Amino acid sequence: MKRLEDFAKLSKPWEFEGVEWREVKLGDKNISEIIMGQSPPSSSYNKHGEGIPFLQGNKEFGKFNPTHVMFTTDPKKKAQKGDVLISVRAPVGDVNIADQEYCIGRGLAAIRFNGEPKYLFYLFVAIKEKLEELGKRGSTFRAITQKHLKNLKIPIPFRNGKPDLETQKKIVEYIEANFSKIDQILEMKKETLNQLDELWESVLEQAFKPKEEEEWREIKLEEIAKEIKSGGTPSRKNKEYWENGTIPWVKIQDIPEEGYVDDTEEKITEMGLNNSSAKLLPKGTLLFTIFATIGRVGILNIEAATNQAIAGIIPKEDYNRKYLYWVLRKFGEELTRKGRGGAQNNVNLTFLKNLKITIPFRNNQPDLEKQREIANYLDSVYEKIKILKEKIQNQITQLEEMKESILDEVFDQ
Numbered sequence: 001m002k003r004l005e006d007f008a009k010l011s012k013p014w015e016f017e018g019v020e021w022r023e024v025k026l027g028d029k030n031i032s033e034i035i036m037g038q039s040p041p042s043s044s045y046n047k048h049g050e051g052i053p054f055l056q057g058n059k060e061f062g063k064f065n066p067t068h069v070m071f072t073t074d075p076k077k078k079a080q081k082g083d084v085l086i087s088v089r090a091p092v093g094d095v096n097i098a099d100q101e102y103c104i105g106r107g108l109a110a111i112r113f114n115g116e117p118k119y120l121f122y123l124f125v126a127i128k129e130k131l132e133e134l135g136k137r138g139s140t141f142r143a144i145t146q147k148h149l150k151n152l153k154i155p156i157p158f159r160n161g162k163p164d165l166e167t168q169k170k171i172v173e174y175i176e177a178n179f180s181k182i183d184q185i186l187e188m189k190k191e192t193l194n195q196l197d198e199l200w201e202s203v204l205e206q207a208f209k210p211k212e213e214e215e216w217r218e219i220k221l222e223e224i225a226k227e228i229k230s231g232g233t234p235s236r237k238n239k240e241y242w243e244n245g246t247i248p249w250v251k252i253q254d255i256p257e258e259g260y261v262d263d264t265e266e267k268i269t270e271m272g273l274n275n276s277s278a279k280l281l282p283k284g285t286l287l288f289t290i291f292a293t294i295g296r297v298g299i300l301n302i303e304a305a306t307n308q309a310i311a312g313i314i315p316k317e318d319y320n321r322k323y324l325y326w327v328l329r330k331f332g333e334e335l336t337r338k339g340r341g342g343a344q345n346n347v348n349l350t351f352l353k354n355l356k357i358t359i360p361f362r363n364n365q366p367d368l369e370k371q372r373e374i375a376n377y378l379d380s381v382y383e384k385i386k387i388l389k390e391k392i393q394n395q396i397t398q399l400e401e402m403k404e405s406i407l408d409e410v411f412d413q
Helices: 117-126 128-134 146-151 165-207 270-274 321-340 349-353 368-411
Strands: 020-025 032-036 052-055 070-072 084-087 095-097 102-104 108-113 153-159 215-220 225-230 247-250 266-268 286-289 297-300 310-315 356-362
Touching (some): 095 117, 102 108, 108 146, 117 165, 117 368, 165 321, 165 368, 225 349, 247 270, 286 321, 310 321, 321 368, 356 368
Antiparallel strands (some): 020 153, 052 070, 084 095, 215 356, 247 266, 286 310
16 A cells, blocks of 8 residues: 555645745635626526526536536526636535536536636645535525635745746646546555455355255245234324333344344334334344335344334244345345346335245255355355455545645645
């Protein structure tokens, strides 16, 4: 893993002879012009390319290439190509650079900077927390006013008593050269994460394929389970159902990545349990989320009830819970992948009960030993892959922090 000093070996243009730093107000007339956005009349909106593109807010932002879905024939306030765009309404502080002329709505401001636009862009990225703080002052919702922007003090390199455009450009080159090196490593790290995900998918796929002379059968989940039932939510209006509750009540976010549910954020009372469709499930119950976030799987390490988004599956003794957990986890991950592709996947109790589960058999009976062997193998591989992914994710975080450090190095003058 490279260190910051390994990246920052380029010459530092702000240290060149004759360059001095000064703190100036963004609104000084020789520094920039600030144009606050104003939404055009809704009657002028269209999606047919008539007029000029209309940017309503930062949700349309991408790096150096704002996107839009709306046009207007009556623009009130316009940004020119090269203007630095900043989101001034909740959330505040996101920045971009206009790649053409735009109409800007009330959520944006255009900074017509008398210098290198990318210099101001990277400066705003570096001071985003400060910009967010500005948005907290004197308002019921987050917003940066024109006065905030005009009085914002920013560091500018000067030479011979004037803002130094050439040094601004060299600073941008310095930042982007270092960012490019970091981004190359980030891309490799992220690709390694993708490869580990693909490896895990392959391991799961192969784990449930029978070897020669092994007997496997497909059995409906309802035949494997003693019961399959969904939960419920006691009325929030009745405090007696919730106050001083002692019965763990599982929501989707209570199911951790590792699966085992040891505690819950909320608890209900006996009265809440008895006066709702919530049901008390025994320790060892498998959990499967059937709407909202579909396909998350867990195992209860405690007695608990669940909300209606979660189905509880109580397996028969002939079946290893952790084996069934991994079968359902595989099914859930397949649903998630399909969902990312835009497919609608509705899972209800009937669907779940009819889901066919592949089970190893021996001597005409479910093979518990084989189930345990597969479950233990998947536990082991999953843990190893998880450790590797966490290590790589930490490296990605460090690389992102290096980019922040480079910006701090440049602008903390």
